[in-house]
Amino acid sequence: MSTAAPRTAGPDHLWTVDEHLDDILSTVRPLEPIELNLLDAQGCVLVEDITVPVSLPPFDNSSMDGYAVRVADVAGASEAYPAALEVVGDVAAGQSELLHVGPGQAARIMTGAPLPPGAETVVPVEWTDGGLGEGPVTGMRARSLAPEAAGGQVLVYRPAGAGAHVRAQGSDVKAGDRALEAGTVLGPPQISLLAAIGRGTVRVRPRPRVVVMSTGSELVQPDEELRPGQIYDSNSYALTAAARDAGAIAYRVGAVADDADTLRDAIEDQLVRADLMVTTGGVSVGAYDVVKEALSYAGDEDEPGSGVEFRRLAMQPGKPQGFGSIGPDHTPLLALPGNPVSSYVSFELFVRPAIRTLMGLPDVHRPRTRATLTADEPLTSPKGRRQFLRGRYADGKVTPVGGAGSHLVAALARANALIVVPEDTESVAPGTDVEVVLLG
Amino acid sequence: MSTAAPRTAGPDHLWTVDEHLDDILSTVRPLEPIELNLLDAQGCVLVEDITVPVSLPPFDNSSMDGYAVRVADVAGASEAYPAALEVVGDVAAGQSELLHVGPGQAARIMTGAPLPPGAETVVPVEWTDGGLGEGPVTGMRARSLAPEAAGGQVLVYRPAGAGAHVRAQGSDVKAGDRALEAGTVLGPPQISLLAAIGRGTVRVRPRPRVVVMSTGSELVQPDEELRPGQIYDSNSYALTAAARDAGAIAYRVGAVADDADTLRDAIEDQLVRADLMVTTGGVSVGAYDVVKEALSYAGDEDEPGSGVEFRRLAMQPGKPQGFGSIGPDHTPLLALPGNPVSSYVSFELFVRPAIRTLMGLPDVHRPRTRATLTADEPLTSPKGRRQFLRGRYADGKVTPVGGAGSHLVAALARANALIVVPEDTESVAPGTDVEVVLLG
The missing domain is CATH 3.40.980.10 (MoaB/Mog-like domain)
Known part of the structure; x- marks a missing residue:
């Protein structure tokens, strides 16, 4: 330029x-940056580098509904020879006081709940009898309907290696990592990450x-x-x-x-x-x-x-x-x-880029492409002036809609592109490759 | 499907x-349609066909700042032999009581002003002496600074044919024309047209x-x-x-x-x-x-x-x-x-299409494309399940970001696409052509 x-x-x-x-x-x-609540910052440009303050996940936790056990206790388990373990209680997501899982014991554990001390792995509930003694089950009964299932005995039908079905602390991001860089435009996934690491407000334009x-x-x-x-x-x-x-x-x-x-x-x-x-x-x-x-x-x-x-x-x-x-x-x-x-x-050519510059966005212009002109007759354009004709773009082709008259607002409502005719061009034949501004 | x-x-x-x-x-x-103010309807789907109630432009009007004259009075005009006409007054945009332009007369006319009775054409001010008697001018002096320019004499240096620089009544749209069809999504150009034909409210979902x-x-x-x-x-x-x-x-x-x-x-x-x-x-x-x-x-x-x-x-x-x-x-x-x-x-796969269905939008899904997988090693996917891996798409290529773990929100924040691995595929080698959902 x-x-x-x-x-x-x-x-x-x-x-x-x-x-x-x-x-x-x-x-x-x-514009000068300000601190905004996360959802008010949607679509805005971040002006600070964001560092992860706390590892994600913040603690080892279960990726399945199942039983937290010791590896050795389920090592040889099969449907023919299940491991019988004592259920010491439930570990639900959000629970802070944890059971201890000793040898021969299991804690019923929910997705997202912290792996309790003593436990080394998780067996999904589908690999157990769910405490019912009637072979493999497809899920747990609701705690409110069957509180007794937090105790008793469970049969485990398959072994599980150390850390199986466990999301390790920091396996997503680690404290000190760079979460997002200044200049990032905040869409839903970036807002998700910011909330996940505990940021309720951010500095944006x-x-x-x-x-x-x-x-x-x-x-x-x-x-x-x-x-x-x-x-x-x-x-x-x-x-x-x-x-x-x-x-x-x-x-x-x-x-x-x-x-x-x-x-x-x-x-x-x-x-x-x-x-x-x-x-x-x-x-x-x-x-x-x-x-x-x-x-x-x-x-x-x-x-x-x-x-x-x-x-x-x-x-x-x-x-x-x-x-x-x-x-x-x-x-x-x-x-x-x-x-x-x-x-x-x-507006499209001058005001929109100005607005996006005020926002600090990296790309202020409408996208442009090349297209083949489809028309019944040549386009004419005044010498020495760059003409922007309204057109309809699809699949690499563009067709003018309406004429060159600047009052043709009805044609504008059918356009999705501007056809650019350069200053030194006075006529454009059908079939010519032309520059097109996509109005999106 | x-x-x-x-x-x-x-x-x-x-x-x-x-x-x-x-x-x-x-x-x-x-959703059931409701009547909304025009700007509240932005992005919504119209549910009524809109007919033009009044032609646009509603009256013949000037497309230039200049002088409204009779064709015969300027027929032979040149810089050497200008036509000298009596200026009978100004016609500004929005003016309802119009002058009459008789033989040998001219009315100074502004862009958008109605062509006064008697006048047949408009000569742009640049083709005249602007009433100053010193050759062609580049514009008019502000009415507030030079009120005398609405009278006196003007020299016209070029002829103009009937209807030149005049936008004829109904040349944009005619009363009774279909302006917009039910099903149209209302963006800025459609809102422009609706306002132009006098619609302050519209029926939309x-x-x-x-x-x-x-x-x-x-x-x-x-x-x-x-x-x-x-x-x-x-x-x-x-x-x-x-x-x-x-x-x-x-x-x-x-x-x-x-x-x-x-x-x-x-x-x-x-x-x-x-x-x-x-x-x-x-x-x-x-x-x-x-x-x-x-x-x-x-x-x-x-x-x-x-x-x-x-x-x-x-x-x-x-x-x-x-x-x-x-x-x-x-x-x-x-x-x-x-x-x-x-x-x-x-959300992307199920809620977004549901929201867009509620809006009555014609296209409820994210766009999809094909891309070449760029990766260091094959992707693995569980048999019998359709996998949606987070990826970064650009220029016909897609690269996975993060792993398959559903807790990897940090990787999600760098993704702009979902890589689709079909149910019957357990491994995808680098270089393979894959389906990609573009997250926009």
């Missing part, structure tokens, strides 16, 4: 997609709080009545959903009217709960592009790195874009164009 | 993995509420002190995280002691918020296996389909399993074994 163009590139610089992305990714920093705000005096909320000249606000819904999908905690702010003061107030109100601000609309060259107008005041000129820059990208859709930071904490802000398809494509 | 074994198969029947799964999937039914309960008197919670014979409860954390990952709203209930009455009370308490109950532990052949004991009472024998059946599966890990329904609503319950790896593997 190329180096970001200097921020002083000037208003006439036409930014490449990569320059804009590099500028964002070299500016946005991972939190999910970023993303505020999504659409702008435009023409926007009304779904389920309201549409008057002449109005359209429904879809961007705030789509991008809030997309931000969550990327891993963020997202707050949707309904459409804000095209008035610079109103917008500035709305943004300043929201800053307190934002690690990242995303706006849609008002970034182009029109006389009512209030995001551009409002944010040109929001930067403090005495603070380096503050302020939002509006630029033109060599890209379709998504030519007008804004990026910078606002407010006392230099909260990053991405100002996307207002067309639903433009804003969605811009 | 084979047909489920009859529920009356008897206690000695050794169930195959497929028989058990078929029994679960043929019993669990998708809700996310199932899953209660996860671990059992065992040996279990203590992470961050508490471990006394002799005790281990940390990891299953309730791991499976709560896994249930969320599968799409559920998951409630973790801390470990319940091995006492049938206590457990029965705990389950009955939780039923009110459960669409699915998952327990771990207490399902084997021991004398303290209280899940088995408690749930043998919970079914109402007068109600067909009520009650939980405990069975042995031809599977490693995960041999003992319970499945059935409990309570007045016949809430499905899966009782998993207590070893952390056994319970996690059982």
